[in-house]
Amino acid sequence: MHTVSRPDTATILRNVPRIGETVPMFVGGRWELAASGATRAIVNPADNRTIAQVADGDAADAARAIAAARRAFDDGPWTALAASDRAMLLFRLADAIDAAREEFVHIDTLNNGKPLRESEYDVIDAANCFRYYAGLATKPHGQTFDVPAPSQTFTVREPIGVCGQIVPWNYPLLMAVWKLAPALAAGNVCVLKPAETTPLSALRLATLIEALEFPPGVVNIVPGAGQTAGHELAASALVDKVAFTGGTVTGRSVMHAAAGNLKKISLELGGKSPNIVFADADFETAIDYALFGIYANAGQVCSAGSRLILQKSLHDRFVDRLVERAQKIRVGDGFDPRTEMGPLISPIQRERVENYLAIGREEGATLRCGGERLGGALADGNFLSPAIFDRTTPTMRIVQEEIFGPVLVVQAFDDEADAIRLANDSPYGLAGAVFTQDVAKAHRVIRKLRAGITWINTYHPTYNEAPWGGYKQSGIGRELGTYGYDAYTEVKQINVNLDVAPSGWFSP
Ligand code: NDP
Numbered sequence: 001m002h003t004v005s006r007p008d009t010a011t012i013l014r015n016v017p018r019i020g021e022t023v024p025m026f027v028g029g030r031w032e033l034a035a036s037g038a039t040r041a042i043v044n045p046a047d048n049r050t051i052a053q054v055a056d057g058d059a060a061d062a063a064r065a066i067a068a069a070r071r072a073f074d075d076g077p078w079t080a081l082a083a084s085d086r087a088m089l090l091f092r093l094a095d096a097i098d099a100a101r102e103e104f105v106h107i108d109t110l111n112n113g114k115p116l117r118e119s120e121y122d123v124i125d126a127a128n129c130f131r132y133y134a135g136l137a138t139k140p141h142g143q144t145f146d147v148p149a150p151s152q153t154f155t156v157r158e159p160i161g162v163c164g165q166i167v168p169w170n171y172p173l174l175m176a177v178w179k180l181a182p183a184l185a186a187g188n189v190c191v192l193k194p195a196e197t198t199p200l201s202a203l204r205l206a207t208l209i210e211a212l213e214f215p216p217g218v219v220n221i222v223p224g225a226g227q228t229a230g231h232e233l234a235a236s237a238l239v240d241k242v243a244f245t246g247g248t249v250t251g252r253s254v255m256h257a258a259a260g261n262l263k264k265i266s267l268e269l270g271g272k273s274p275n276i277v278f279a280d281a282d283f284e285t286a287i288d289y290a291l292f293g294i295y296a297n298a299g300q301v302c303s304a305g306s307r308l309i310l311q312k313s314l315h316d317r318f319v320d321r322l323v324e325r326a327q328k329i330r331v332g333d334g335f336d337p338r339t340e341m342g343p344l345i346s347p348i349q350r351e352r353v354e355n356y357l358a359i360g361r362e363e364g365a366t367l368r369c370g371g372e373r374l375g376g377a378l379a380d381g382n383f384l385s386p387a388i389f390d391r392t393t394p395t396m397r398i399v400q401e402e403i404f405g406p407v408l409v410v411q412a413f414d415d416e417a418d419a420i421r422l423a424n425d426s427p428y429g430l431a432g433a434v435f436t437q438d439v440a441k442a443h444r445v446i447r448k449l450r451a452g453i454t455w456i457n458t459y460h461p462t463y464n465e466a467p468w469g470g471y472k473q474s475g476i477g478r479e480l481g482t483y484g485y486d487a488y489t490e491v492k493q494i495n496v497n498l499d500v501a502p503s504g505w506f507s508p
Contacts (some may be wrong), residue, residue: 004377006335009044009051012106015202016052018414023054023199024059025223026206028068034224035060040190045113045343046381054199057224062164062191062232065220069162069189070238072217079159079187083137089212090134090185096208097127107201108172109334113342113381114297116334125464126177129480130462133185136485138506157489159187160264161240164233166226166254168201168246169195169345174231177241178468178479180219186488191220191239193230197345199223201396223251226250237261241488244268245302248402248428248473256475266477266487268302268469269398270402271430272506274423275305275459276413276445279314281435285457287321290408293433293459295329295386297407298341298351300464302474303431306403309411309422316324319390323369326386326408331374333381343382344405353405357387357438360409370406394425402428416441418449429471433459452478 015024017031022039024031038056044047055061065198072078101123108119141157163183167175176192183190194202206221223227226246234242234257241264244254248269258265275293277286295304310318329481332339344350348372357371370387387407392399399409413419422433423445425427433455434445442456452470455461462468462480469478477487502508 004333004336006333008107012051012103012110013105013200015100015207016107016200017207020343021053023052023128023203025055025057026203026210026219027061027065028071028220029210034058035064038438040223042111042197042200044110045345046335048380049348050380051110052200054203054223056196057193057222058228059232060223062193062222062229064221065191066162066164066236066238068217069191069220072215073159073161073189076215078189078215078218081187083187086185086187087137089129089214090130090181093128094130094134094209094211095204096212097123097130099203100208101127102200104173104204105204105332106337107204111200112169112199112345113298113334115342116337118342119334120296122171124173125462126173129174129181129464133181133485136482137185140207141489150497152496152498154494155395156492156494157186158492159487160488160490160491161188162238163188163190164236164239164242165190165192166230166233166242166246167192167194168196169403170297170302171497172198172203173205175245176205178484179245182479182484183488184218186485188241188488189218191222193224193226193232193233196223196225219507230254232259234258235260236464239263241265241386243487251475253495254492259285266478266479267494268473269430269472269473269475270404271304271428271470272307272400272402272426273303273305273428273430273431273433273451274307274309274426274449276309276423276434276437277314277318278419278434278438278441279311280437282437282457283318283321285327286435287318288437290322290324291329294408295326295341295406296460297443298344298384300345300404301460303453303460304404305431305433306407307399307409307411307426309413309419309424312412312414315410315412317369319388322431323388328387329371329386330383331383332378339340341386341406344384344426345382347382349405350384350439353384353407355407356398356401356403356407360389360392360396360407363396363398364391365396365398365409366391400426415444424448424450427473430474431455431470459506
């Protein structure tokens with residue numbers, strides 16, 4: 001049996017703060033325990049052993065953090081800081097993440113289970129996201145207008161204020177940074193709630209923010225449950241904007257809660273994204289990206305290519321090869337350098353996925369491979385082998401619903417129109433891809449996809465520079481790029497009268 005050499009937990013978490021035995025939350029520039037004193041055990045999904053006890057924030061803690069953020073925005077030095085000074089802080093934060101890269105990589109692999117190479121990619125991307133938004137902070141953001149009056153009319157962009165930010169567990173550091181970087185660059189203040197299962201890298205990030213002397217209250221990190229701490233961020237009248245990434249059902253409840261004070265809202269939700277492969281595609285490239293599209297991060301990706309839509313003439317050969325390749329994927333502990341796919345985040349998530357495997361069988365789909373728990377040294381973790389369902393029909397639940405695990409469903413099509421119809425037959429519209437060597441066909445099909453993020457002859461690349469978000473029930477708004485920056489600003493119109501004299505509207 002191959003034993004995995006992993007740095008010990010105490011070494012990996014050496015710079016994560018403690019009060020006694022508990023990892024505290026970061027509120028108003030101070031490290032604090034939950035007001036209730038509650039703690040939550042954080043586990044490694046590769047073996048479900050406890051790696052830390054973390055303060056378990058609730059609504060009262062979120063309210064305390066919101067009050068600290070409010071003070072920082074309304075009375076603190078942050079809003080008076082020049083954009084170039086905010087940019088400098090964010091550049092330094094990016095450098096500090098780079099300097100601690102290996103440590104962040106180990107923390108995310110320990111806490112989330114993902115293979116080291118995936119964590120490394122996330123950490124590099126996180127630093128670059130801060131860099132991208134640091135650069136954007138000082139760029140022009142307004143417009144001037146020629147209006148039919150002697151008026152100099154222009155716009156400026158201003159921060160929205162206190163931003164509540166709620167993130168999931170699939171990219172613990174990166175999702176936090178996607179939220180914090182544009183918000184801070186635009187001059188907002190933040191209360192971020194990591195997922196209850198994966199708070200450790202966000203809390204380590206807070207130590208860098210503290211060391212760089214961001215003003216107190218500008219960034220607050222409150223670990224805790226969504227139903228309590230998360231709900232408070234969505235519902236509080238003192239929060240000006242809520243930004244959420246997670247499941248569509250939860251997104252809907254965040255939207256309800258946010259309606260109380262009509263706060264600004266961004267939602268990045270689920271997907272059931274189509275990956276269309278035509279018979280004229282480069283065969284091995286399409287196979288490779290079909291695998292990467294669904295099994296990266298064990299399928300726990302909002303934009304996963306979870307529906308493979310295959311031209312019928314290619315179907316049998318393609319699925320046979322896909323099954324062969326899927327069965328070779330090395331599933332294991334993320335710290336094992338040979339591992340290509342890690343565990344699911346929790347026993348509950350694995351049960352959710354297994355439930356869908358049972359549903360798929362009952363619905364009459366053919367399970368060609370996978371969906372099995374792993375034994376031996378991996379028996380204590382939440383591992384599941386890569387699964388492929390073939391012979392599906394469009395109304396099956398496994399075809400319509402987000403599974404969020406390593407389960408691919410295959411659909412077959414006759415012609416281009418059929419492919420587009422199948423691809424768009426979904427309540428979701430996050431992502432999609434097409435594989436073909438016919439350039440015109442690729443463009444025609446992509447333009448017909450009702451989805452916010454699309455790829456031709458590739459799957460998954462994500463760029464800080466380009467907008468990210470969904471059509472239909474996959475969300476509201478866009479993150480990343482200039483769109484992501486704009487989403488953290490209000491637009492103010494300013495009119496300057498160039499002919500200063502009484503208007504004469506009322507008699508003198
Ligand atoms: P959720 O969408 O429930 O969790 C995402 C974040 O929202 C977490 O921080 C969570 O906190 C928080 N949250 C939960 N309930 C509320 C609430 N009422 N108000 C405010 N915040 C809340 O995802 P789950 O972890 O429960 O996963 C369930 C399903 O959601 C998955 O099977 C998957 O289908 C989908 N999902 C999709 C993601 C995506 O990016 N598309 C990401 C994660 C999940 P807490 O950690 O305490 O639950």
